[in-house]
Amino acid sequence: MKTRYLIAAWMFCLSAYPQQRGNFTYDRIAERHDKNGDGIVAKDEFGGNPLMFDRIDANQDRKIDRKEFDAAIRARSNQQRPAIAGIDGNTAPLPRKQVRSRQPPEGVTLHRDLEYAVEEGQSLKLDLYLPEKTDTPPPLMVWIHGGGWKNGDKANVNGAILKLSSEGYAVASINYRLKDLSIHPKNIHDCKGAVRWLRAHAKEFGFDPEQVAVGGGSAGGHLSLLLGLSHGFAELEGTVGGNLDHCSAVKAIIDLYGPSDFSSFSKNSERFNKAHEFRMEQLKHASPTTYLTKNDPPVLILHGDQDKTVPVEQSILLDKRYKELGLESELHILEGAGHGGVVFSDDERFKLIKAFLDRHLK
Structure with missing residues (x-):
């Protein structure tokens, strides 16, 4: 249950980004999690929800840079359709053409x-x-x-x-x-x-x-x-x-x-x-x-x-x-x-x- 709430919160953050550009930005993420100041947030630096990290980390190299973050924001802005039920009727991944x-x-x-x-x-x-x-x-x-x-x-x-x-x-x-x-x-x-x-x-x-x-x-x-x-x-x-x-x-x-x-x-x-x-x-x-x-x-x-x-x-x-x-x-x-x-x-x-x-x- 907790995991579903975290995923829902992540989706909400992305969907709300155009209206809250100052609150959810790469600079804000880097400020909080880029511990060595190299401009890249590594997975072992990231202190937030790991599911959120994995969703942004498109190439699965355990690092997030500005380009990947911006791509995730753009992708989510075009994906404003509700999630559908999964194996037990609970919220599941996005529909095929939206991934x-x-x-x-x-x-x-x-x-x-x-x-x-x-x-x-x-x-x-x-x-x-x-x-x-x-x-x-x-x-x-x-x-x-x-x-x-x-x-x-x-x-x-x-x-x-x-x-x-x-x-x-x-x-x-x-x-x-x-x-x-x-x-x-x-x-x-x-x-x-x-x-x-x-x-x-x-x-x-x-x-x-x-x-x-x-x-x-x-x-x-x-x-x-x-x-x-x-x-x-x-x-x-x-x-x-x-x-x-x-x-x-x-x-x-x-x-x-x-x-x-x-x-x-x-x-x-x-x-x-x-x-x-x-x-x-x-x-x-x-x-x-x-x-x-x-x-x-x-x-x-x-x-x-x-x-x-x-x-x-x-x-x-x-x-x-x-x-x-x-x-x-x-x-x-x-x-x-x-x-x-x-x-x-x-x-x-x-x-x-x-x-x-x-x-x-x-």
Whole structure:
């Protein structure tokens, strides 16, 4: 709840900027937080809300300068539309077309808005981040954004995942059809279509089509699990984008606080039930644990023990089911963490994610 109030306050500050130019300026921010006086506010200098810092820090270099600050103000001034409900009906990220594009890390080339399919008149696109210097074709990490299956955008890439592109990985961030859980399995069909498209174009972009992992946060964590665990189940494969001579299987999964079993989730979350239109039979069909077999890929799970949106029990259950089948599951419960936040993309988490992927893709 406190986090939502802080985000709302940040949005209010930006939206009110044209009328309160003297109160919310880069000079004011620098005066309060630029401790070494170099004209740049570093993250370890910033004493305010970290979510506010991350929203301004478009290139995720842990520094804010005047140019980035002014760009954030301009972007927000053009984004005066209300936020919409997320995974449990609470306020969630801005709608897709309102999200500012992420800037690639140094030494990384960004191929933006690559169309992988057209479904129901909607162009489905992905962004592809490629390291500029590699001795061999890099493995591919596919990121699926969150947003309660209702909203969000491929620009919402976890900072630790994006950093992989400067450490020898190709990173793809995909969009998919949005509404709510009621459109299942259309959203997972889109995700699998994106993976097939990427494999079909691997030679063109120079990454390794055999070494592919998938990951996501919240609803994206759910879709990542569903994609990774349902290989071989024809009803979830779909035909989106074609490329049916290529498979959608992956070698590893990274799940950040995603639901894994909707039957148990819905029993303990009245807010979830009210926020989404679905048939009860869809809950089992959309649950990743429904498809768990002894042949499934390893999973890295990160979840906060104070998550009020997706209870940590969802990840504990997944970890338990994995280990009962003798599969590799690496569960990290973050003490004091809620549903998302900068702790899931900090240096410690980046090292965990990279070490996990290095073991399974390199």
